[in-house]
Amino acid sequence: MSAVIEDQESSIQSGKLGRLVVARLKPNEDLVQSAEALCAAHGIHTAVVRGGLGSLIDGNLLYLGRSGMKSVHVAGPGVEILSISGEVRAGETQLQAVVADADGKLYAGRMERGRNLSFITIELTLQEWLPD
Amino acid sequence: MTPHFTQRGDVRTFFHEGEPQLPRVLGCEVPHCEELRIVLPLAANVGESLQRILQGRRFSSAVGRILCGGASHLSYHRMVETGSVARPFDYGAPVVLDGYITFISGALTVGRDPQGKPLLHCHAGFIDREGNQHGGHLVLDKLVVGSEPLIVRLCLFDQVAYQQKPDDETHFNLLHPVLQEAS
Numbered sequence: 001m002s003a004v005i006e007d008q009e010s011s012i013q014s015g016k017l018g019r020l021v022v023a024r025l026k027p028n029e030d031l032v033q034s035a036e037a038l039c040a041a042h043g044i045h046t047a048v049v050r051g052g053l054g055s056l057i058d059g060n061l062l063y064l065g066r067s068g069m070k071s072v073h074v075a076g077p078g079v080e081i082l083s084i085s086g087e088v089r090a091g092e093t094q095l096q097a098v099v100a101d102a103d104g105k106l107y108a109g110r111m112e113r114g115r116n117l118s119f120i121t122i123e124l125t126l127q128e129w130l131p132d
Numbered sequence: 133m134t135p136h137f138t139q140r141g142d143v144r145t146f147f148h149e150g151e152p153q154l155p156r157v158l159g160c161e162v163p164h165c166e167e168l169r170i171v172l173p174l175a176a177n178v179g180e181s182l183q184r185i186l187q188g189r190r191f192s193s194a195v196g197r198i199l200c201g202g203a204s205h206l207s208y209h210r211m212v213e214t215g216s217v218a219r220p221f222d223y224g225a226p227v228v229l230d231g232y233i234t235f236i237s238g239a240l241t242v243g244r245d246p247q248g249k250p251l252l253h254c255h256a257g258f259i260d261r262e263g264n265q266h267g268g269h270l271v272l273d274k275l276v277v278g279s280e281p282l283i284v285r286l287c288l289f290d291q292v293a294y295q296q297k298p299d300d301e302t303h304f305n306l307l308h309p310v311l312q313e314a315s
Contacts, residue, residue, distance in 0.1 A: 022193070022292045022309040023159040026152070027302065028145045038159045050165075050287050051195025053239040053255040055211065057137075057146050077146055078211025078221050082257040082267050083197060083237040098237040098257050100267025102211050104227065106236065106257045115143050119221075121306045123241045123253070123294060125195040125287070127165075 018128035020050065025122040028057075032095055032113045035088045038126060044088075047126040049095065052084030054122030059099045061109025074099055074107045077119050082106070088126055135220045149218055150301035160292040160309040166191070168286040172201070172277050179252055179273035182284070186242065186250050192293035192312050196286035198238030198256055204278025205230050206258070209269040219303050223269055232261040232279050238270070242286070243294030243307040251296055253307060 021042050025034050031052075039047050059074030079099050086095035095111045138145045172181050186194075205228075212224035238256030245251040257267035294307035 018164075020162040020165055020287075020289055020292075021159050022162060022195075022289070022294065023157060024294075024306070024308055026156045026158075027148060028140075028152075029156050034157045037157060041159060042161055051197075051239060051241060053241060053253065057144050060143070076211075077144075080211065080255050080268050081239070082255045083239040098267070100210070100255075100257060100265075104208075104210055104266045104268055106265040106267050108237075114141075117140075117143060117145060119146060120302050120304055121299070123195070123307055127287075 013131045015129060015131035017048070018130045019044070021047070021126045023124045023126070025054070025118040025124060027118050027120065029118045030114050031084075031116045031118070031122060031124070032093050032111055035095065035124065035126060036090050036093055038124070039088050040090065044126070044128045046129040047088040048129055049084050049086055049088070049124070050127045051123065051125035052081060054081050055079060055119040056081060056099065057117045057119045059107065060112040060115035061097065061099070061107060062112050063109045071112065072107060072109050074101050076102070078102050079119070081122065084111075084124070135217065148302045150299070150303060152301055158309050160311055162289040162292045165287045165289040168288060170284045170286065172282040172284065174277055174281065176277045176282070177273065178275040178277065178282065179271075182252060182272065183250060189288065190290060191288040192290045193244060194242035194286045194288040196240050196284055198235050198240065199283040199285055201235050201277065201282030202279030203233040203235070203258070203275055203282070205274070205276040206233060207271045207274040208256070208266065209271070226271065227266065227268070229260050229266065234259045234279075235282070240284070241294055241307060243296055245296050251307070
């Protein structure tokens with residue numbers, strides 16, 4: 001079977017990194033929604049994650065399977081966030097995380113909006129992206 | 133209040149013993165930062181090495197990542213249930229690993245302890261020589277580089293610090309962003 005892939009142009013944006021927002025999320029705050037709220041509060045349109053660690057009550061991650069997005073539930077409490085990467089943009093945020101459960105087992109995927117709540121604390125640092 | 137779980141839609145929430153305080157998200161703005169790429173050699177103690185590298189630099193706090201590398205010895209903690217009302221979940225006994233350990237992912241925050249000394253907070257994931265996965269709160273003072281150098285990137289900033297302070301809600305000493313001049 002062959003697939004026809006249409007030629008699509010890459011989108012290239014030049015720019016630089018600007019202000020940092022250095023933050024802490026208290027218990028029961030959602031990571032994706034909090035990142036967007038921080039950007040809104042500081043008048044930032046787009047930001048990248050520079051630092052992120054802490055713990056979640058439970059983790060809920062997504063990946064694209066053969067029949068659409070699949071959810072991976074990581075049972076807590078005390079799911080440790082080992083790293084976060086991605087871009088924050090109102091309503092379009094995509095954050096990827098590596099987390100560990102209480103047995104130290106690793107999981108990775110995209111963070112599901114509204115379903116990754118801080119357990120004890122999350123230290124999150126964002127940096128503004130300023131296109132030319 | 134007695135610590136307890138509740139439900140918000142189909143996700144669990146958890147209420148600690150202390151009263152929740154507003155605001156729920158704390159954020160401070162910093163105009164710019166300084167970037168460091170650090171390569172730690174074999175046999176280096178990571179905590180001691182980072183403290184030495186940061187000594188004398190003008191910064192308030194930093195955040196960063198473990199990009200890649202290996203360890204010959206490390207100690208990390210996972211969350212366990214304690215049975216205590218004040219702190220029902222806490223870090224358990226250390227898990228100690230020796231041998232060939234490969235880093236997969238890691239993040240670190242350099243905050244300030246109450247005396248103003250840099251305080252290293254690190255979470256990381258790694259694989260032992262048998263192929264078993266591990267991840268949790270890594271103690272950098274007990275992390276020894278092995279097999280290959282460890283590469284760390286740090287973003288240093290001033291005017292805002294991740295200051296260690298007691299948290300009345302969770303009863304942990306946690307890092308809070310606060311306005312502060314560089315030290």
